[in-house]
Amino acid sequence: xxxxxxxxxxxxxxxxxxxxxxxxxxxxxxxxxxxxxxxxxxxxxxxxxxxxxxxxxxxxxxxxxxxxxxxxxxxxxxxxxxxxxxxxxxxxxxxxxxxxxxxxxxxxxxxxxxxxxxxxxxxxxxxxxxxxxxxxxxxxxxxxxxxxxxxxxxxxxxxxxxxxxxxxxxxxxxxxxxxxxxxxxxxxxxxxxxxxxxxxxxxxxxxxxxxxxxxxxxxxxxxxxxxxxx
Numbered sequence: 001x002x003x004x005x006x007x008x009x010x011x012x013x014x015x016x017x018x019x020x021x022x023x024x025x026x027x028x029x030x031x032x033x034x035x036x037x038x039x040x041x042x043x044x045x046x047x048x049x050x051x052x053x054x055x056x057x058x059x060x061x062x063x064x065x066x067x068x069x070x071x072x073x074x075x076x077x078x079x080x081x082x083x084x085x086x087x088x089x090x091x092x093x094x095x096x097x098x099x100x101x102x103x104x105x106x107x108x109x110x111x112x113x114x115x116x117x118x119x120x121x122x123x124x125x126x127x128x129x130x131x132x133x134x135x136x137x138x139x140x141x142x143x144x145x146x147x148x149x150x151x152x153x154x155x156x157x158x159x160x161x162x163x164x165x166x167x168x169x170x171x172x173x174x175x176x177x178x179x180x181x182x183x184x185x186x187x188x189x190x191x192x193x194x195x196x197x198x199x200x201x202x203x204x205x206x207x208x209x210x211x212x213x214x215x216x217x218x219x220x221x222x223x224x225x226x227x228x229x230x
Contacts, residue, residue, distance in 0.1 A: 009071055009072035010035075010036050010071060010158075011033060011034060011035050011036070011071075011190075012033070012034035012057070012068075012069070012070050012071070012159060012190060012192075013032075013033050013034075013067075013068070013069045014030055014031060014032040014033075014034075014053075014057065014066070014068050015031055015066055015067045015068070015069070016029045016030070016031050016065070016066040016067075017029070017030045017031070017053070017056060017063050017065070017066035017067070017068060018030075018063065018064045018065040018066055019049075019052055019053075019056060019061065019063055019064050019214075020064045025214055026049050026052050026214050027049050027052060027053055027056070027063075027214045028213075028214040028215050029065075029066065030049075030053060030066070030214070030215075030216045031216075032209070032216060034159075034190050034192060035190065036158070036188045036189065036190050037185060037186075037188045037189070037190075038185070038190065038191070038206045038207065039181065039185050039191040039193065039204045039205045039206050040190075040191065040192045040193070040205060040206065040207050040208075040209070041193055041194070041195065041200075041201040041204065041205035041207070041208045041209070042192070042193070042194045042208075042209050042210070042211055042216070043194070043195070043196070043198075043201060043208065043209070043210050043211070043219070044194075044210055044211035044212055045212075048211040048212055048213060048214070049211045049213070049214040050163070050194045050211045051089060051090065051163055051194070053211070053216075054087070054089050054161050054163055054192070054194070055089060056068060056075075057070070057075070057082070057161060057192070058081065058082065058085065058087055058089065058161060059075045059076060059079070059080050059081040059082060060089075062076055063076070070082035070083075070085070070159065071083070071084065071158070071159070082159060084157045084158045084159060085157050085158075085159045085160075085161065086151070086152035086153055086154075086155065086157035086159070086160050086161075087152055087160070087161040087162070087163075088145075088148045088149065088151075088152050088161070088162050088163055088164075088165055089161065089163045090163060091144075092144060092145070092147065092148030092151065094136045094144070094147065095136065096135060096136045096137035097135055097136075097137060098135065098136060099132065099133060099134065099135060099136065100123065100128055100132070100134075100136055100139070100143075100147045100150075101119060101120070101123060101130050101131075101132075103136060103147070103151075104119045104122075104123070104147075104150060104151060104154060105119060107151060107154075108154065108155070111155065113155045113156075114154060114155055114156075118154070119154060122150045122153060122154040123147075123150055125150070125153075125180065126146040126147070126149050126150045126153075126176070126177070126180065127146055127173065127176055128143065128146050128147060128150065140168070141167070141168030142168040142169045142170060142173055144168070145165070145166070145167055145168045145169055145173075146169070146173065146177075148165075149162075149165060149177060149180070153180070153184065157189070158188075158189055158190060159189070159190045159191075159192075160181075160184060160189055160190070160191045160192070160193075161192050161193075162181075162191065162192070162193040162194070163193075163194050164194060164195060164196065165177060165181075165193060165195070166178075166195060166197060166200055174200070178200070178203060178204060181193075181204055182204065185204075191204075193205070205220075205221075206221055207220065207221030208220040208221060
């Protein structure tokens, strides 16, 4: 009889997750435990399965086999999407005819967790002017990325999933966002990120994994075992 995995309700647990698209096997029995106050990095070539894994954790894609549990709730069974999650996956999507601040106000209106004043604060935090009248359509790639990060962190989520969060940022912007993420870690948030930049991974991550053809392998950091939780 298979023993049940041991994990806490403040953890994220990916348990032998497999994902197929037709005959194509994209994820092969991926198992990973994510704990609060830690940053987990995934490296790998394009098409290796990193983004598919992130989409499965977010509930955007159903798994073929295995199970994903976020803070005690099974994705696709107890809930469709994780609660208390902020994410950037691929290119952040916004209403391009509106300003960045108005985009965030519309998104914040869905759950009504934060005020307009708090939105102004988070825009300043990521290096954007909350009073800027420019439409998102006229934003540079770096400005869109800053707006995407603002969207991910603005409601103070406990879990962040960030797919290439530094894309399009200049050196100064990268340093600013790294500081924000380290502050999030210090506040006890759980962070999963993918980056092609080795320095980002080295500076930010407590554990680093490689995804290759759907197989996840630990590269750096202590191997996790259920014995740690007993």
